[in-house]
Amino acid sequence: MTLFRVFFVDVLLQIRLLRQDFLRWFMHICIYGGFMLLLLMHALDKFITQPLFPGYFPTLNPFMFLRDLFGALVLLGIIIAVYRRYILKVPSLRSRGQDHYAILILTVIILSGVLLESSKITSYSRFKEMVSEYTVAADEEELRTLEAYWVKELGLVSPQLSGPFDAATLEMGKEAHEMNCAECHSRPQSAFLSYALSRAIKPIALTLDRVNILAIFWYIHFLACWLGLAYLPFSKMFHIFAGPLSLLANAVMEEGKSLPANVATREVMELDACTHCCSCSVSCSMSAAFASIGNVNILPSEKLAAVKAFITGNNMTEQQLRLLRQGLYLCTSCNRCTEACPVSIHLQDLWLHLRENLLQRGEPELLALTPFSYTRGLGRQELLAEDYLAPLTAAREAIIEKWGEVAGPDRVPGLKPLDQEFKSSLDLSTQASTFSACFNCQTCTTVCPVVASFEHPQEELGLLPHQIMHACALGQRDLALGSYMLWDCLSCYQCEEQCPQGVCLTEVFYELKSLAIKQFAEKISQKEGR
Numbered sequence: 001m002t003l004f005r006v007f008f009v010d011v012l013l014q015i016r017l018l019r020q021d022f023l024r025w026f027m028h029i030c031i032y033g034g035f036m037l038l039l040l041m042h043a044l045d046k047f048i049t050q051p052l053f054p055g056y057f058p059t060l061n062p063f064m065f066l067r068d069l070f071g072a073l074v075l076l077g078i079i080i081a082v083y084r085r086y087i088l089k090v091p092s093l094r095s096r097g098q099d100h101y102a103i104l105i106l107t108v109i110i111l112s113g114v115l116l117e118s119s120k121i122t123s124y125s126r127f128k129e130m131v132s133e134y135t136v137a138a139d140e141e142e143l144r145t146l147e148a149y150w151v152k153e154l155g156l157v158s159p160q161l162s163g164p165f166d167a168a169t170l171e172m173g174k175e176a177h178e179m180n181c182a183e184c185h186s187r188p189q190s191a192f193l194s195y196a197l198s199r200a201i202k203p204i205a206l207t208l209d210r211v212n213i214l215a216i217f218w219y220i221h222f223l224a225c226w227l228g229l230a231y232l233p234f235s236k237m238f239h240i241f242a243g244p245l246s247l248l249a250n251a252v253m254e255e256g257k258s259l260p261a262n263v264a265t266r267e268v269m270e271l272d273a274c275t276h277c278c279s280c281s282v283s284c285s286m287s288a289a290f291a292s293i294g295n296v297n298i299l300p301s302e303k304l305a306a307v308k309a310f311i312t313g314n315n316m317t318e319q320q321l322r323l324l325r326q327g328l329y330l331c332t333s334c335n336r337c338t339e340a341c342p343v344s345i346h347l348q349d350l351w352l353h354l355r356e357n358l359l360q361r362g363e364p365e366l367l368a369l370t371p372f373s374y375t376r377g378l379g380r381q382e383l384l385a386e387d388y389l390a391p392l393t394a395a396r397e398a399i400i401e402k403w404g405e406v407a408g409p410d411r412v413p414g415l416k417p418l419d420q421e422f423k424s425s426l427d428l429s430t431q432a433s434t435f436s437a438c439f440n441c442q443t444c445t446t447v448c449p450v451v452a453s454f455e456h457p458q459e460e461l462g463l464l465p466h467q468i469m470h471a472c473a474l475g476q477r478d479l480a481l482g483s484y485m486l487w488d489c490l491s492c493y494q495c496e497e498q499c500p501q502g503v504c505l506t507e508v509f510y511e512l513k514s515l516a517i518k519q520f521a522e523k524i525s526q527k528e529g530r
């Protein structure tokens, strides 16, 4: 029942998309619905339409009308897509080569099909072929009236007959038509697109017929269909199949109860289900960061492409990996991208799993501590104990290596001369500069939940919140940056709310961490010779 509901509501009607944006929904329904119906009823007519409708013939109604209707739907969808992508330029809707390709190949397939049909309507050589094949018993006069009737009623362009014709000729032509042709030829006016185009090309129809335009359009149409089909598994159009599969798989998989192997399979399938509609990027709470930093991997729709390249083993440069990492870390885990995705891709889960994957590569990542550690902590039960601890240990060791002043409970840190540069770097931000107002009441340390969670906090955490404020006041850079407390802080703001002096401890911590990460990144860059 769930599968049936999801198939009808989410796959066929795409109600998720409708809830977000009517124009996008309409565009998608036009392209998806029109294309699938053309594929099933026209391209695969021998296997589907003929067995279903024994009287089927592509030049008979209602099939002729329906073919044009489906083609018109796809064209209408393409026009809306072009309008949104290139004229309206919807914010966060980014265009990639795949998007241009999808629009181009669909346009060529549909337009070449319509041109082929409109040329068939006007083609005199085609008419002559049919006459010689199906009207063997007709005499000269009968053939002349038949030709006149086709010129008048079926859009044929004849080199010798152009009308107007008298009523008797047309009546005789109609009889000949009904006797020889009507069984498999409806009047083409119902194929409204092809017929309208056939009227437009009427003045040059005889020239086109002479250069065998029918064969040219046929080859273009055939090659475009063939190319579209051959490249389908590698293009974003594969979502036609992967999208419904992803939706159906998600419908039957229970959150938190599925086996890890099944979750991994679903995630791989989801990578192909993306339509690059950019709903996730439009909703992303970090899109403002993208506006100032410019790393496209911050936007979930673009991050997904990089994730796919990473997972499928494409060689990524260090620079590409760094940008992907930044995109993964600059995520607030707000889940808005997952909520917005019309094909139900579990984007946030993907980011979390990939973060873990990158962390397990062993490079020290200070963000593995906090506030990132909070996110990891929530999913801790999903990880093996050693997998959870390894990145934390690597990051802590990196801190000790660089700022080892407070490493180890027995260590008595030696005071260094005041580091004026460090102190003034904190003075740059109004909020961080409040550290100088601290009068050592220790309220911050008393209310801190991290401090409270350790029996011997000083041994485990190094300097405590109020001591870090003092280290800043004394210009002791290594003491402040080397304290585990700084990195274990949950950014809960309790200390800041309780401080009688209005010291913005959490902001001071942020500034210190930014400073440390900047120095750390510089050190890694030097090591890699970048």
Ligand code: SF4
Residues within 6 Å of the ligand: 280, 283, 284, 285, 286, 298, 299, 300, 330, 331, 332, 333, 334, 335, 336, 337, 338, 347, 348
């Ligand atoms: S979970 Fe991350 S990527 Fe997704 S919308 Fe929120 S901030 Fe953006």
Ligand code: SF4
Residues within 6 Å of the ligand: 273, 274, 275, 276, 277, 278, 279, 280, 281, 300, 301, 304, 340, 341, 342, 343, 344, 345, 347
């Ligand atoms: S992940 Fe979902 S919402 Fe984002 S671009 Fe792909 S299909 Fe659209």
Ligand code: SF4
Residues within 6 Å of the ligand: 437, 438, 439, 440, 441, 442, 443, 444, 445, 465, 466, 469, 498, 499, 500, 501, 502, 503, 505
């Ligand atoms: S609560 Fe405020 S004044 Fe008291 S020690 Fe902490 S930072 Fe200093």
Ligand code: SF4
Residues within 6 Å of the ligand: 444, 447, 448, 449, 450, 451, 465, 488, 489, 490, 491, 492, 493, 494, 495, 496, 505, 506
């Ligand atoms: S924000 Fe303050 S109270 Fe909260 S964990 Fe960090 S230091 Fe402790």
